Amino acid sequence: MTRYLELAESLGQRIEQGLYRAGERLPSVRSLSLEHGVSLTTVQQAYRVLEEAGLATPRPKSGYFVPDERRLPELPRVARLAQRPVDISQWEDILELMRSRPAPELMQFGRGMPDVVSPTLKPLLANLARLSRRTDVPGLYYGDIQGLRALREQVARLALDSGCQFGAEDLVITNGCIEALSTAVRAICEPGDIVAVDSPSFHGAMQTLKGVGMKALEIPTDPLTGISLEALELALEQWPIKAIQITPTCNNPFGYVMPEANKRALLRLAQQFDVAVIEDDVYGDLAYRYPRPRTLKSFDIDGRVLLCSSFSKSLAPGLRVGWIAPGRYLQRILHMKYIGSGATATQPQMAIAQFIAEGHYPPHLRRMRSQYQRNRDQMSAWVGRYFPAGTRISQPLGGFMLWVELAEQFDSLELNRRLLEQGIQIAPGCIFSAAGKYRNCLRLNYAARPCPELEAAVRRIGETAAQLLSESEPPAPAISSDVPAPG
Amino acid sequence: MTRYLELAESLGQRIEQGLYRAGERLPSVRSLSLEHGVSLTTVQQAYRVLEEAGLATPRPKSGYFVPDERRLPELPRVARLAQRPVDISQWEDILELMRSRPAPELMQFGRGMPDVVSPTLKPLLANLARLSRRTDVPGLYYGDIQGLRALREQVARLALDSGCQFGAEDLVITNGCIEALSTAVRAICEPGDIVAVDSPSFHGAMQTLKGVGMKALEIPTDPLTGISLEALELALEQWPIKAIQITPTCNNPFGYVMPEANKRALLRLAQQFDVAVIEDDVYGDLAYRYPRPRTLKSFDIDGRVLLCSSFSKSLAPGLRVGWIAPGRYLQRILHMKYIGSGATATQPQMAIAQFIAEGHYPPHLRRMRSQYQRNRDQMSAWVGRYFPAGTRISQPLGGFMLWVELAEQFDSLELNRRLLEQGIQIAPGCIFSAAGKYRNCLRLNYAARPCPELEAAVRRIGETAAQLLSESEPPAPAISSDVPAPG
Numbered sequence: 018m019t020r021y022l023e024l025a026e027s028l029g030q031r032i033e034q035g036l037y038r039a040g041e042r043l044p045s046v047r048s049l050s051l052e053h054g055v056s057l058t059t060v061q062q063a064y065r066v067l068e069e070a071g072l073a074t075p076r077p078k079s080g081y082f083v084p085d086e087r088r089l090p091e092l093p094r095v096a097r098l099a100q101r102p103v104d105i106s107q108w109e110d111i112l113e114l115m116r117s118r119p120a121p122e123l124m125q126f127g128r129g130m131p132d133v134v135s136p137t138l139k140p141l142l143a144n145l146a147r148l149s150r151r152t153d154v155p156g157l158y159y160g161d162i163q164g165l166r167a168l169r170e171q172v173a174r175l176a177l178d179s180g181c182q183f184g185a186e187d188l189v190i191t192n193g194c195i196e197a198l199s200t201a202v203r204a205i206c207e208p209g210d211i212v213a214v215d216s217p218s219f220h221g222a223m224q225t226l227k228g229v230g231m232k233a234l235e236i237p238t239d240p241l242t243g244i245s246l247e248a249l250e251l252a253l254e255q256w257p258i259k260a261i262q263i264t265p266t267c268n269n270p271f272g273y274v275m276p277e278a279n280k281r282a283l284l285r286l287a288q289q290f291d292v293a294v295i296e297d298d299v300y301g302d303l304a305y306r307y308p309r310p311r312t313l314k315s316f317d318i319d320g321r322v323l324l325c326s327s328f329s330k331s332l333a334p335g336l337r338v339g340w341i342a343p344g345r346y347l348q349r350i351l352h353m354k355y356i357g358s359g360a361t362a363t364q365p366q367m368a369i370a371q372f373i374a375e376g377h378y379p380p381h382l383r384r385m386r387s388q389y390q391r392n393r394d395q396m397s398a399w400v401g402r403y404f405p406a407g408t409r410i411s412q413p414l415g416g417f418m419l420w421v422e423l424a425e426q427f428d429s430l431e432l433n434r435r436l437l438e439q440g441i442q443i444a445p446g447c448i449f450s451a452a453g454k455y456r457n458c459l460r461l462n463y464a465a466r467p468c469p470e471l472e473a474a475v476r477r478i479g480e481t482a483a484q485l486l487s488e489s490e491p492p493a494p495a496i497s498s499d500v501p502a503p504g
Numbered sequence: 505m506t507r508y509l510e511l512a513e514s515l516g517q518r519i520e521q522g523l524y525r526a527g528e529r530l531p532s533v534r535s536l537s538l539e540h541g542v543s544l545t546t547v548q549q550a551y552r553v554l555e556e557a558g559l560a561t562p563r564p565k566s567g568y569f570v571p572d573e574r575r576l577p578e579l580p581r582v583a584r585l586a587q588r589p590v591d592i593s594q595w596e597d598i599l600e601l602m603r604s605r606p607a608p609e610l611m612q613f614g615r616g617m618p619d620v621v622s623p624t625l626k627p628l629l630a631n632l633a634r635l636s637r638r639t640d641v642p643g644l645y646y647g648d649i650q651g652l653r654a655l656r657e658q659v660a661r662l663a664l665d666s667g668c669q670f671g672a673e674d675l676v677i678t679n680g681c682i683e684a685l686s687t688a689v690r691a692i693c694e695p696g697d698i699v700a701v702d703s704p705s706f707h708g709a710m711q712t713l714k715g716v717g718m719k720a721l722e723i724p725t726d727p728l729t730g731i732s733l734e735a736l737e738l739a740l741e742q743w744p745i746k747a748i749q750i751t752p753t754c755n756n757p758f759g760y761v762m763p764e765a766n767k768r769a770l771l772r773l774a775q776q777f778d779v780a781v782i783e784d785d786v787y788g789d790l791a792y793r794y795p796r797p798r799t800l801k802s803f804d805i806d807g808r809v810l811l812c813s814s815f816s817k818s819l820a821p822g823l824r825v826g827w828i829a830p831g832r833y834l835q836r837i838l839h840m841k842y843i844g845s846g847a848t849a850t851q852p853q854m855a856i857a858q859f860i861a862e863g864h865y866p867p868h869l870r871r872m873r874s875q876y877q878r879n880r881d882q883m884s885a886w887v888g889r890y891f892p893a894g895t896r897i898s899q900p901l902g903g904f905m906l907w908v909e910l911a912e913q914f915d916s917l918e919l920n921r922r923l924l925e926q927g928i929q930i931a932p933g934c935i936f937s938a939a940g941k942y943r944n945c946l947r948l949n950y951a952a953r954p955c956p957e958l959e960a961a962v963r964r965i966g967e968t969a970a971q972l973l974s975e976s977e978p979p980a981p982a983i984s985s986d987v988p989a990p991g
Contacts, residue, residue: 108839115649115842133644142636145643149633156632157620157820162602192679192845199843203715208695221843228690228843333644337849352595355602356686356708356715358679358845362824364632365849
């Protein structure tokens with residue numbers, strides 16, 4: 018990462034964390050130049066980045082200040098949910114979203130696609146090409162059902178960052194995180210079982226429950242601190258819950274990081290009621306804060322947490338390489354993996370293992386974290402500017418997803434239909450709820466670097482949403498017109 | 505394919521088909537040279553190939569003859585099976601087999617690995633390398649859940665060869681055939697359901713049944729004509745069977761091709777009792793006969809057949825590209841695919857679609873069919889030579905697997921253990937039965953080109969088997985010895 022971006026990132030983090038208050042003067046260009054041993058131009062470039070992200074305001078002849086009014090839209094509301102297990106619906110809407118393919122003519126805000134054009138990914142592509150040219154073509158052979166050992170070793174090493182201590186033998190490589198989640202659910206649950214989920218919740222994880230015929234119990238979830246532990250405890254007392262399925266770190270779609278104390282408390286509840294925990298950590302490495310937050314798994318003392326993750330968000334989803342650390346359920350997971358899809362393709366595993374071993378992963382993560390954090394600020398500012406008054410948004414601390422809530426009567430499915438005609442796609446909120454809640458919400462992907470076309474598209478979304486809202490309100494009394502009656 | 509191999513293949517097929525009888529004189533070198541417009545040397549090379557395969561014997565000054573005694577070992581016996589649904593066992597033995605990785609020091613006869621060193625695969629590798637070098641790196645993006653349209657179009661075109669008429673929209677691309685089978689089972693069955701299977705049967709397909717908690721009803725199966733239709737009908741009358749799971753073409757492990765009349769009759773039974781049919785056709789393109797045999801699916805008029813296949817046997821398993829033509833179950837299969845592993849990796853799909861579109865698939869198949877057929881004869885001859893008297897073997901008409909049956913008290917699990925110490929692995933027979941039958945059988949892979957090391961390994965298997973058999977017989981009376989009693 019270039020020097021000025023590093024500086025912008027570290028300054029930006031301090032501003033985000035509230036180390037400088039609104040209206041406060043930021044360090045002078047000269048003092049930062051001396052402190053960090055960089056040129057004045059570098060500091061000025063860094064400040065320009067912060068300015069664009071809305072984190073610093075220049076005042077003529079006085080330097081840079083924390084903006085007086087970092088007026089962010091309000092947070093989404095905690096949903097009122099039916100406190101009973103429900104059958105999972107919404108499959109048709111998800112299928113529609115999933116089947117739309119990347120096309121030059123479609124602005125896709127709906128899917129979980131990361132930015133894959135970063136130059137820090139180049140060594141990975143070089144590895145892939147090199148492996149295809151090798152004469153012994155290891156990618157043509159069946160691999161180990163458990164996954165390439167060299168990759169499992171690297172994943173185990175990386176997991177130390179999230180506080181986990183497990184070895185290569187405790188991991189199974191999967192086809193993306195979705196297969197990790199799918200084998201997890203199948204390993205511990207049977208049709209008719211009840212699984213408690215955060216709400217809103219990743220649609221893929223909920224559909225895996227549906228696929229095995231399970232019921233979801235949606236637990237109210239705070240947009241800053243995550244699943245309500247009180248509501249969860251009540252549910253555990255009331256219902257024969259088999260497992261808790263949850264994304265506690267860089268949550269999808271809310272973007273919160275559950276506080277460490279809450280993570281510990283959740284695990285105590287799981288122990289007390291003897292239920293398994295399926296932890297989705299797929300965005301965990303993209304937490305804006307460094308070092309990254311700990312996983313639930315890192316507090317797990319009796320192997321009840323099945324940690325599911327992948328390189329689909331941190332590197333690229335098309336590689337289809339994920340993993341699961343299933344604790345006490347390893348044998349059952351191996352069976353599910355064998356019958357689900359057999360061994361995972363060898364070549365991408367080798368390419369990623371090399372990429373990590375050669376030290377390319379941390380600088381890539383640094384770059385993406387910083388890019389996504391800046392993008393979040395830009396996207397939040399755009400939504401604040403272009404969406405109807407009263408729109409609420411999440412405050413993600415990682416990943417690249419913004420949750421947007423509109424007035425109660427708003428219909429994001431209809432919004433999506435109208436936007437598709439204009440070549441824009443969003444994720445309607447209802448697919449994030451087992452019972453089809455959140456119809457007045459939507460999720461926006463902000464992975465791509467801001468550009469005028471993106472801003473124009475966000476503006477179109479806001480305008481279309483406003484139009485839709487005005488239609489859903491009672492029409493104003495008609496003004497007499499001179500249009501002649503039909504002849 | 506070079507000219508002499510083509511000639512050897514066509515002559516060899518005629519000998520196999522019995523157009524020349526044992527002891528009969530084969531066409532002279534000169535007449536074949538004239539008939540086919542090739543040089544005398546080419547014909548002589550072709551005859552040398554046939555000689556090596558045991559299909560032609562030279563007699564000095566008289567030319568080539570069909571060998572007098574193509575004395576093949578007898579066929580395996582049809583198993584006596586408990587005619588009731590059973591829980592599926594054997595997972596531990598399969599896991600052991602699956603987790604053994606290709607290693608230079610291990611002679612692997614146990615797995616379903618094709619020969620991937622054929623030069624006809626080179627264009628495929630070139631495609632893979634080229635795709636990795638492209639700057640737009642399509643392999644990094646999420647693909648369509650249903651699979652790359654260009655590949656589905658090619659698969660639909662190829663399926664015409666097996667009598668099938670379906671379009672790209674009727675197909676779903678999967679991670680190998682195992683995911684096709686797995687989604688099929690999950691789409692139509694629920695825990696506790698009964699599925700009728702051929703016996704012996706592919707262990708992966710049976711373990712998918714186990715994974716969903718189903719029971720298998722093993723139907724007696726003839727090593728030449730396949731599943732007994734009488735026994736199947738009886739079972740359908742007696743039990744609430746949900747589906748029939750079967751590999752009718754180039755069966756694994758027997759290698760038979762079910763006669764077309766039997767295929768039609770099986771489908772009539774399925775209609776009469778209104779059950780679904782899961783058809784595994786993964787070796788179908790490797791039938792030695794050309795054009796290849798028709799699939800059950802090609803006779804399916806009401807969408808009840810779920811045709812499962814892949815390029816794992818015909819190209820290379822490490823690519824993990826399979827497909828399913830699920831008939832009336834398409835929507836449910838899409839759901840199972842989405843939650844099972846998400847979209848299949850894009851890059852291998854693109855590489856294969858190009859490989860087929862550029863016309864490389866048929867010549868590759870021709871070469872592999874002919875190689876596998878010659879290998880079958882060589883492996884059969886070796887087993888006849890090196891295994892204990894009374895050993896029975898299958899007569900495969902496609903693929904690259906030989907089924908070997910020894911005396912009833914024989915224990916192939918113990919054989920495998922002893923062989924592993926010598927760096928050799930086989931597939932023990934019991935994993936091909938839900939109830940652990942066929943312990944006295946084993947399956948041998950003959951995909952690799954014959955060489956002295958292979959012959960030595962087959963000889964070691966035969967000798968170890970003989971030793972094991974002699975141990976299992978009552979020991980001969982001890983001869984007095986001079987060994988002193990322990991002091």
